[in-house]
Amino acid sequence: MENKEEFPLKKVCIICAKGTIEDVYATLVMANGAVMEGIEAKVFFTFFGLDAITKNRMNKIHTGTIGNPAMRMPGGLPFPSLLGILPGVELGVSAMMKSQMAKLDIPPVDEFLEMIVAGGGEIYACKLAADMFKLKKEDFCEHVSAIITVGDFYAMAGGQGTQIIFT
Amino acid sequence: MAQKNYTGISVEVNEEGYFLDSTVWTKEMAVEIAKELELELTDLHFEVLNYLRTRFNAGEALTIRGVGKSGVIDIKGFYGLFPGAPMKKAAKIAGIPKPASCI
Numbered sequence: 001m002e003n004k005e006e007f008p009l010k011k012v013c014i015i016c017a018k019g020t021i022e023d024v025y026a027t028l029v030m031a032n033g034a035v036m037e038g039i040e041a042k043v044f045f046t047f048f049g050l051d052a053i054t055k056n057r058m059n060k061i062h063t064g065t066i067g068n069p070a071m072r073m074p075g076g077l078p079f080p081s082l083l084g085i086l087p088g089v090e091l092g093v094s095a096m097m098k099s100q101m102a103k104l105d106i107p108p109v110d111e112f113l114e115m116i117v118a119g120g121g122e123i124y125a126c127k128l129a130a131d132m133f134k135l136k137k138e139d140f141c142e143h144v145s146a147i148i149t150v151g152d153f154y155a156m157a158g159g160q161g162t163q164i165i166f167t
Numbered sequence: 168m169a170q171k172n173y174t175g176i177s178v179e180v181n182e183e184g185y186f187l188d189s190t191v192w193t194k195e196m197a198v199e200i201a202k203e204l205e206l207e208l209t210d211l212h213f214e215v216l217n218y219l220r221t222r223f224n225a226g227e228a229l230t231i232r233g234v235g236k237s238g239v240i241d242i243k244g245f246y247g248l249f250p251g252a253p254m255k256k257a258a259k260i261a262g263i264p265k266p267a268s269c270i
Contacts, residue, residue, distance in 0.1 A: 036231060106270055115235070
């Protein structure tokens with residue numbers, strides 16, 4: 001007989017490898033949403049995702065205006081890819097996205113990380129990517145617990161009711 | 168719909184135990200709901216509950232961020248007062264609907 005017993009989610013381990021607004025915020029919303037529900041959250045930033053926890057870059061993240069077929073102009077018309085290569089367009093689009101998010105009471109990256117940590121979530125930086133980008137602990141914001149290896153990350157992912165999410 | 172008995176008064180609640188009518192709520196009921204959630208309410212708990220009820224009655228969306236900026240308590244303190252899922256627990260004890268917010 002099929003076993004339909006469900007086990008509630010107890011822990012999420014979330015990996016963020018990209019540094020665009022949409023990738024970083026998907027990670028932050030999911031991590032914060034988890035701690036809000038009483039679900040343990042560990043967040044692992046790697047590669048370009050490190051921008052989200054690097055002091056001098058975290059509040060300057062952008063969204064890419066090239067190669068995104070879902071991008072629309074205000075009003076809903078398709079956003080021509082050629083427009084996306086013009087200087088300042090990426091900055092303008094990113095500023096517009098951020099202002100729309102602020103209207104929904106979505107906090108800036110540093111405050112969002114603070115909220116997650118206040119709720120008991122933990123933030124980690126990937127050692128390999130930090131070495132590659134020549135970043136040290138002091139380059140990361142105060143909310144980062146440690147720089148860890150992938151093995152350390154997997155060691156945190158034990159226990160029934162744990163899921164690993166790659167945003 | 169279900170009925171719950173708090174302080175000898177029958178209250179209509181939804182299937183998750185949230186009040187259907189926030190106006191029937193009293194502080195004494197809050198103490199009993201909190202007991203079900205294994206919480207002992209302090210004055211600070213009540214300050215938070217009052218803040219949530221005021222915001223709710225003003226028709227505003229309730230968010231953890233909003234609580235953190237309320238001046239009543241910071242976010243860490245909020246998690247400390249209502250361990251686990253603070254927004255859901257606090258809303259249940261405050262006799263208001265479960266906040267439908269992702270942040």
